[in-house]
Amino acid sequence: MSEPPVIQTRELTRYFGRKCAVQTLNLEVPRGCVFAFLGRNGSGKTTTIRMLLGMLAPTRGRATVLGCDSQALTPPVQARIGYLTEEHQLYAWMSLREAAAFQSAFYPGWNEKIFRGVIEHFGPRPEARVKDLSRGERAGLCLALTLAPDPELLILDDPALGLDPVARRTLVESMIYLTRRSDRTIFFSSHNLADVERVADYIAVLDHSVLRVCCPLESFRDNVREVRLGFTGPPPPLPHIPGLLQALRLERQLRVTCVHYNGATEKALKNLSPATMEILPLGLEDAFISYLGKQGEKSFILADTEVPS
Amino acid sequence: MNFDCVINTGSSTPIYKQVTDQVRRAVATGRLAVGDQLPSVRVFAETLVLNPNTVARAYADLAREGLIESRPGRGVFLIHKRKVFTREEGCRRLEPLLEALIGEAMALDFSPADLQAALARKLSQWLSENGGRKNNE
Numbered sequence: 001m002s003e004p005p006v007i008q009t010r011e012l013t014r015y016f017g018r019k020c021a022v023q024t025l026n027l028e029v030p031r032g033c034v035f036a037f038l039g040r041n042g043s044g045k046t047t048t049i050r051m052l053l054g055m056l057a058p059t060r061g062r063a064t065v066l067g068c069d070s071q072a073l074t075p076p077v078q079a080r081i082g083y084l085t086e087e088h089q090l091y092a093w094m095s096l097r098e099a100a101a102f103q104s105a106f107y108p109g110w111n112e113k114i115f116r117g118v119i120e121h122f123g124p125r126p127e128a129r130v131k132d133l134s135r136g137e138r139a140g141l142c143l144a145l146t147l148a149p150d151p152e153l154l155i156l157d158d159p160a161l162g163l164d165p166v167a168r169r170t171l172v173e174s175m176i177y178l179t180r181r182s183d184r185t186i187f188f189s190s191h192n193l194a195d196v197e198r199v200a201d202y203i204a205v206l207d208h209s210v211l212r213v214c215c216p217l218e219s220f221r222d223n224v225r226e227v228r229l230g231f232t233g234p235p236p237p238l239p240h241i242p243g244l245l246q247a248l249r250l251e252r253q254l255r256v257t258c259v260h261y262n263g264a265t266e267k268a269l270k271n272l273s274p275a276t277m278e279i280l281p282l283g284l285e286d287a288f289i290s291y292l293g294k295q296g297e298k299s300f301i302l303a304d305t306e307v308p309s
Numbered sequence: 310m311n312f313d314c315v316i317n318t319g320s321s322t323p324i325y326k327q328v329t330d331q332v333r334r335a336v337a338t339g340r341l342a343v344g345d346q347l348p349s350v351r352v353f354a355e356t357l358v359l360n361p362n363t364v365a366r367a368y369a370d371l372a373r374e375g376l377i378e379s380r381p382g383r384g385v386f387l388i389h390k391r392k393v394f395t396r397e398e399g400c401r402r403l404e405p406l407l408e409a410l411i412g413e414a415m416a417l418d419f420s421p422a423d424l425q426a427a428l429a430r431k432l433s434q435w436l437s438e439n440g441g442r443k444n445n446e
Contacts, residue, residue: 034360173358180351194318199360218323281321 004067006031006153006185007052011061014047021047023209024061029202032182034175036196036217037189039206040292045189048206049157053083066153079107082151084159088142092131096141099130100148107149118144121170136167143174154178156188160195168195175199193285207292217284224287225261227269229254230276241268245290257282257290316357324359328367336376336387347377347385 007029014022022044029035039045050056052063054073063070068077090099096119104110119126122140124133133141139159146154160168172195178184190196196203196217203220205213213220224245229235235254238247242264248255254274258265261279269277282290314331316324335341347353350368354361368385371377378388414424 169358173355176355176358176360179361197318197324198316198358201360201362218325221323283319283321285319286321 003031005029007063007065007187009048009052009061009063012048012051012058012063013060014044014051014056015059020209022051022058022206025206025211027204027211027214029185029187031185033201034179034186034199035188036200036203037187037206038191038193038196038203038288039189043206044209045206046157049085049155049189052155053081079109079149080152082146082149082154083157084142084146084155085157086161088145090130090138090141092129094130096124096126096128096130099141099145103145104148109150111148111150114150115144115148118147118174121174122167136163139163139167140170143171147174147178152184154184154186154188156186158189158191160190160192168192171195172198193288197284205288205291212291221282221284221287223261224257224259224282224290226280226282226286226290227256227258227261227265228276228278228280229256229269229272229274230278232275235274236272239268239271241265246293259291314353314357316359325363325367325370328353328364329370332367332371332376341387343387343389345387347387349384 005028007027009025009027012022012025012027013020025044025048027048037045037048047056051058052065052070054070057071065073066077066080068074073081091102094102100112100115104112104115116126119140122137122144124137124140128137130138130141139162143159146156159171163171175186175188176199178186186199200217202215203213203217204211205220215223231252231254233252235249235252238244238254238256241247241256241258242262243258243260245257245259247257254272256269314328316327318324320327322330332341332347341347347368348356350361350364353359354364357364368377368379372379375389376387377385379385410428411424414427419427
């Protein structure tokens with residue numbers, strides 16, 4: 001029998017007034033994986049994370065984290081979870097050393113070596129005061145405080161937000177370092193798909209409160225294809241194409257992005273009798289944009305605009 | 310290790326495939342020879358800042374092709390330099406590179422004869438530099 005998932009949600013739903021923030025979410029995060037939680041701004045990622053941690057009650061449904069109901073997490077269970085958010089509270093007057101001493105009092109498994117390792121990675125001196133840190137150094141301190149208790153499950157809510165490329169790379173390195181222990185699980189939300197491509201085993205995509213994708217990273221990419229159809233004249237109108245995400249109409253070309261590309265899709269496209277037909281794989285970012293961008297057909301925004309000579 | 314792997318995120322080529330392609334290319338050009346050791350999955354992943362599972366998948370593919378072998382406790386080694394692609398697949402992969410070469414050459418005002426001469430010159434230079442390592446089977 002396989003191990004129970006580290007995070008499991010059953011029809012997890014949350015309304016704010018009449019607005020649905022998360023809708024009947026069913027999610028499973030296996031132990032030992034790096035799981036990227038994606039979606040546009042306001043799609044419900046943070047609301048989900050807050051429910052997972054018991055900071056917010058679901059309107060319906062439930063979630064279990066490390067086998068416990070998320071609404072009844074006891075301090076010993078909470079100590080096994082590392083949570084990092086942008087609003088991480090720090091006392092400005094403390095030195096880094098004092099911040100570590102303060103935080104460690106709450107965690108029996110505090111590992112000072114991890115704390116120092118991460119801090120060194122990000123650069124600030126242990127004597128520095130919190131109020132004097134740069135944004136990247138501050139993020140490093142928050143990460144160090146979150147990693148030092150050696151949590152079994154790490155939940156990061158958009159950890160790369162506002163970091164410069166160097167600090168972001170350091171963050172990704174820290175995440176990869178954490179996977180040295182195969183029983184550690186990382187669940188993180190992000191908008192940076194280059195980072196996601198480097199570290200994630202699985203991705204889940206929320207779109208307007210609804211889970212649209214939950215699968216291994218590579219399956220997602222393999223599923224989305226761009227087809228370029230060349231025509232000798234203006235392209236014909238597009239009939240119903242199974243799995244169509246987007247279609248872009250150019251002067252003598254149709255570019256069609258499809259999900260679950262298969263024989264039926266191919267047949268429907270060939271029926272348009274194009275002069276040339278080219279099937280291209282998509283990068284993660286392009287696949288993501290096709291998935292979450294505006295659906296349907298469009299022509300290039302400026303196609304009809306004459307350029308004055 | 311006598312070869313550098315360069316990873317491009319945002320490419321339409323998945324990362325594990327970028328790794329396998331580059332190992333194959335290093336073998337084909339003689340930069341990696343039979344008996345050479347590759348970094349462990351962990352070292353490779355941390356050096357290139359990649360998920361170790363991605364590297365493990367690339368290594369598994371290369372092992373399945375008979376190109377590398379993992380010797381427990383000692384490391385990962387290149388065991389064979391055999392033909393990795395069928396002729397047909399090779400041609401398919403060469404095609405876009407040839408197109409790009411010809412396109413660039415034409416844009417630079419090379420005549421077909423000039424291009425052929427330049428290619429022949431480069432090829433013989435390459436062979437004299439790498440010829441020794443090309444036959445290390």
